[in-house]
Amino acid sequence: MRVLLSGYYGLGNLGDEAILAGLAPALRSRGVELTVLSGDPDATAAIHEVGAASRTTGAPMALLRCQALVSGGGGLLQDSTSSRSLSYYLGLLRAAKALGKRTAVFAQSLGPLSGAGRDKVARTLRGVPVAVRDEQSLRLAADMGLRAEMVADPALLLPLPEPRRSTGEPYVLLIPRGGFDEFNAALLRLAQALTAAGESVAALAMHPRLDDPAVAALRQAVPGVKALAATTPHEALRIIADAQCVVSVRLHGCILATLAKVPCVALSYDPKVAGFAALAGIEVLEPASEPAHLLAASQKAVAVTESAHADLVAGAHRGVDWLVERLSS
Structure with a gap:
């Protein structure tokens, strides 16, 4: 057909x-x-x-x-x-x-x-x-x-990428969404809290044309944030699979983290993000959340259950x- x-x-x-x-x-x-x-x-x-x-x-x-x-x-x-x-x-x-x-x-x-x-x-x-x-x-x-x-x-x-033989330094991956300043500001506060706690932080633009400025703003405000780049969904999945936790404004940051069984937290700029989070058991944070709340959520996030993943x-x-x-x- x-x-x-x-x-x-x-x-x-x-x-x-x-x-x-x-x-x-x-x-x-x-x-x-x-x-x-x-x-x-x-x-x-x-x-x-x-x-x-x-x-x-x-x-x-x-x-x-x-x-x-x-x-x-x-x-x-x-x-x-x-x-x-x-x-x-x-x-x-x-x-x-x-x-x-x-x-x-x-x-x-x-x-x-x-x-x-x-x-x-x-x-x-x-x-x-x-x-x-x-x-x-x-x-x-x-x-x-x-x-x-x-x-x-x-x-x-x-398809899931093959596990790396050496994953290097673990990092928390932040995925912003261009044009949603309130949500990206929450990621900035989280990046500051994570670096203060000694965590390694990276950021990924899922739609570079729109999201690169948000990644650049994160790096300018928190110089320790590393920008990671992907040109294909398979490369994005590789980056997400290597993270210890993903905090995403974008829907497919959450979806690919769930696929890779990586702990994830969502900031829901659109009902579709909250909709998937409910299916996958992902905690959804309010963009006005305090840094301590954001940090705690990223540290206690757990991966999707085996049964939910299979479903x-x-x-x-x-x-x-x-x-x-x-x-x-």
Whole structure:
């Protein structure tokens, strides 16, 4: 089956790239011929071994050639950042339906949505198979009159890196999110507390274009913070797997820490972060937390339980099976 995948791919966000890195091989192994709409089609094709087309100029022809359109995964159907983004993703779904293509919304977090946005999503998704990745999205779908399944984020299908023979000095890894100053300020206070306690601290930009300034601000305020860099989701997973603890504002910092069974603490800038934290048993801190509270949380954080880890990974596999079944029926 020829499937066209629509998401935030080829735009430099390692979280979205982790979704694709987990999903593409899983679909390929199930006989799906995948083409991805991308901001950088050449890079997407080379890195993920898929067909790729421009998410703008290449979308019309790609829609004509595919048999099915999948929207996801990620937090695509929201209008808190831009109504244009929501219109883009819904427009693709409407065009696919008008062309008689099969459609599905997969592994998404729904919202936040304005009243007008909710109406648009509800109308467009009527009759479309929907799978979401957190309980809040499941409730929102029900509120909009949509039936939805619960699946796990496909990034959980990434292969784990081999353990290092020598891990070097252990470090606490901080993962900021550009544009959310209150949350990044909490990471700064934590970095100061950690270095005062003699801990080694590192920071990782999951979306360098947006997050590099936040990492630079951390390093300027706390000179002992080391900046670590990743260009692929596999490199990001390696860095996260080597940490003794991860404190993340970004969702996929939490997801990859859970996959690697590394203790994690979340600062939830978006409901999707709190939604995953609830599934994985991750403590969520308020950005206004005192340094002592932040430090204590990072020091007592524990890794995901074996049963929760197994459930999440199994949920990711079940999600791919669900998707292929819906597109084939």
